[in-house]
Amino acid sequence: MQGAREPHGKRSAHAAANNEAQSVDCASQAVRELRRSQSGRLERDLPFSWQRCLVSIVSYGLLLTDVLRTGLGVESLHVYVPVEPDSVLYFGPYAYPVVHIARHENDTTTLPYWAYKYDTTSTSVRATVQQLRVSTWPPCVTYQGPECAETDGLTRTTVFDMIDGLVERVSKHRSGGSRAGHVVLRDEHLWVDRLNHLVLPWLFRRVIRRTSQAIFFSTARLKDEHRPICGHERPRPFACDEVWINFAHHCRASNPLCSEVTDVWHHLTQRLRRLQQQYPNASLDAVVVEGMDDFSRGGLMFHGRKLYDIVVLTRIRSCSEGGCETLAVDDYRYEGALLTTSATDWYSIIAWIRATGQGYTWARVVSLIAGIFYARSSESELERSALSDRIFFTIRTFFLIPSQVIIYGSLFPIWCYVIAHTMDASIVYELVAHHFNSPLGVYRFDLATFVRISAVSMRSVWVVASVCHSLLSLHCRRSWSPNLGIPGIPEFFISILASITVFAQVRALSWRSTEVLQVHDVAAASLRLQRVRGQQYDSCRGLINQIVLGTTIDTQFLMCSMWFVSTIATFLWALHRVSPRCMPYTLRMVSRTYVSYSASNLWPVNALVVSWSGSVVTDERKRSRRPRRQASEASATSLRPLFMESDSPRRRRSGSRLLSRLHVLAHSALSSIRSGSTDFRRELSLVHKRGASADSSIYLVNLATMTDPIMLLLLRTHSGRLIGLFKSRRTNQLLLLPHSMFVSDSDLPLDWTELELVMWLSTARLYWCDLLHAG
Structure with missing residues (x-):
């Protein structure tokens, strides 16, 4: 009996499977007929x-x-000058004269304000002027007075007095127990130069901090070959030990502003000798003003940047028993910027x-x-x-x-x-x-x-x-x-919102500002600590904070775009409500x-x-x-x-x-x-x-x-998703409806009594083109 039941059970299972297969085939055929019936419409x-x-x-x-068009990422930094692992000179190095003015020259041309009010190399100079209260500098140049007529420029006489007055004031300054002619400052300044600096400045603006130093070099020291600028004698410039001053190693052939410089201090010494030869009977003294930014706060792969600059203000004087008279002044500058990043390490990912x-x-x-x-x-x-x-x-x-x-x-x-x-x-x-x-x-x-x-x-x-x-x-x-x-x-609204970021870093000189916000005279004892602080960059912050800092520009301009569009939409809606005929458009x-x-x-x-x-x-x-x-x-x-x-x-x-x-x-x-x-x-x-x-x-x-x-x-793939083949009781029309809506808690405007379920099917067993009629 048991042996008789087993074949009978197998036949029953086989028959059930055949019936199910036939049902599926019939349902699939019905779905294909549905597709064919609708293809004409x-x-x-x-x-x-x-x-x-x-x-x-x-x-x-x-x-x-x-x-x-945009590349896969930052693969290498070969276009910039490498300084050390993960660090490059991405700006400069540059060496260039700004001005040389003689007292009795007949040149009536004016000089632009840029070099003394807006250029980053002028930041430490203006910080020194503010701290020492140099009266020969116009208040508008240091952002402390009414606006100047900048279109007229600075007269050469004014620039002459500015340089002469600053050199004189530094030479007589004595800070605490330090020797005369030495000023060390910690200052904080703005850098408003791009459009993104003006967008929500109260939320996104970050000031720049730097260490500045002004050293007076007397005539006696400049003439003594045993007392070089970067010798063992104190005070000495910060940049004597910096890597970036080696222009011979870092200057590219395509950069004409550093081709004649091998080493900053060697070049400066040679330049002072040429000035002495130009004025053989005069005495030279100079003030070296140098600035060094703290590393800026970076992001996930950009760890920071810092700017270096050296401004050499030279004074040529004729001295006698009755006193000294300044015959000429000279302004020469060196600058560069260091960038530290680990972008190349992340490139493959x-x-x-x-x-x-x-x-x-x-x-x-x-x-x-x-x-x-x-x-x-x-x-x-x-x-x-x-x-x-x-x-x-x-x-x-x-x-x-x-x-x-x-x-x-x-x-x-x-x-x-x-x-x-x-x-x-x-x-x-x-x-x-x-x-x-x-x-x-x-x-x-x-x-x-x-x-x-x-x-x-x-x-x-x-x-x-x-x-x-x-x-x-x-x-x-x-x-x-x-x-x-x-x-x-x-459509295209996403592109419109994002397109404004294209202009985020476009610069305009009209809104440029490098105003010095605060200046502090630091003691010589704390100078080493300040230098160490300026050399460090912060790479230990949280991942989220680093990522947000990297997309600050996106955050700024997307917020600004949404605010701008919302304002226009509200304005147009109000006009339309007040006068529909005059303003028929809404946003x-x-x-x-x-x-x-x-x-x-x-x-x-x-x-x-x-x-x-x-x-x-x-x-x-x-x-x-x-x-x-x-x-x-x-x-x-x-x-x-x-x-x-x-x-x-x-x-x-x-x-x-x-x-x-x-x-x-x-x-x-x-x-x-x-x-x-x-x-x-x-x-x-x-x-x-x-x-x-x-x-x-x-x-x-x-x-x-x-x-x-x-x-x-x-x-x-696999089992796909369940889809039901329904038949309308009114029109006998076949419909394909997802199973999820059948068990959904949503309030759907459907009368299920008017629909008759024919069969549940898997999307994996239907032709793909049949699924296009579902829903």
Whole structure:
């Protein structure tokens, strides 16, 4: 009996399996019939628009060449002069004369204020002037008096008195128990030079601290060969032991401002000898004013920078028993800047992350094109058409989908770009800032270089996109259902917000400020501690703090952009409310896209973080004239495409013949998505009452979202996702609805009594093109 039961049990199981397989086959056949029945109504083709085509080509071109245009990261610093491991001279070294003025010369030309009021080499000089209260300096030069007539410049007589007075005052100064002619200062100053320095300064401005020193060298010491400037005698300059003073080792052949200098102090000694030869009967004395910034606070890979400068003010005098008279003064300067970074150590990691993001965008576009070709080729109207005709319709459909939806709809590449950007933004923005630096404020504009810098600065667009994705995820996380629509940002709005960062570090001399905020005379005993403090850079802070400091510019300008756009939107809304006729336009930062039940079930809502075609500026006159009874009428924010609909579902072998039999639809599927009207929203919600335009809309959105490579894997691998095949009790229409909405707690406007469940299916067992009709 047991042996008889076992074959019978096996036969029963086998029969059940056969029945299940037959049921699945029948259901699959029914789904394919559903697809074929709707293919004649899925008229998504637009009359070719060159304007729209060019916009998409440019958008996709920028997306696919992002890494090719901006690079994978900072691979090396070979364009800068290496000083030590992870440290380079990224500015300079420079050596140049500023002015040489004789007392009785007849030159009536004026000198610009830059060298004595705005240049970074003047910071320590002005700090010394403020501390010693040198009266020969105009108050406006030290930011302590009314504005000067800077367009007129400084007269040579004024500059002569400024240098002469400072040298005289330093020579007589005695600080505490130190010897005369020696001043050591700790000072704090502003550096306002770029647009980002003016944006929210109370929140983001960071002052610069530095150590300054002024040493007077008398005539006797300068003449004594056994008492060199950098000898053992105290006081001596800080920079005697610095690496950057070796110009012979650090000067590039392309830098004409250091080609004649081997060593700063050797060059200075030779220059003083030449001045002595020029004035053989005069006596020379000089003041060496040097400044050394503390290392600025850096980010994750940029650990800091510091500026060095040496200003040599020489006084040539004729002395007699009755006293001394200054015959001439001379101003000569040396400067450079040191940058410390570990960017090259992180390059392989950053390059891999950024290349992964770029590779995914390529795969995204390729999968979109391949998906469109496969879906269109499976339609009854085109499955027997020539290959060239199917390619033609694929291209037309490709340009029908908004490019911004594809570019910003995938979260994976966005996070790859954001992670790479936050890691190296600190050093990248520092190198961008260096591009605009120039000695004495003379900048040479190069268009090609500016375009490359702009492309790098536009990396902040991914930061904006990630913020939008995060906000949308939070919004739709709870108490959301597809019938509420997806609030998205209008097309190109993300690019508009991020584009302002291109101009973040553009400099303008009109807003330049290097005002010394405070000065403190420090004792010689604490000088060593101050020097050690100035040499250190802070690399021990928290990771989050380092990353935030690296993206300060992004934070500044995104906050500023949002404030600016919000202000304009509020202003236009107020004008429209007061006088709708005079101001019919409003500005919308959020535009809803009404979607089917596939959203959040078969594809994530983040795929439509960019509104399908919402416009930033809306003409309210057109919105008010829109007939509400026509659910598929294009809204004021749409591009108003003209769809084509065939008058017959008969198959054509030639795509050109098929196109000739299409005529213009006044109410297109895409426009129905854009309208956001109440009628269209209701039509999408009531699945058994949908028209052809709603079905076309569902098909097109699913086509755009389900071609994402990650979504393809989730839908087609392993068990996939459950989807139900339903039949309308009213119209006998077949419907594909996700299982998740069947068990959802959301308040969906569906009457389940009007729907009959045929079978549950897995998305992995259905043809992919069948899933395009789901929802």
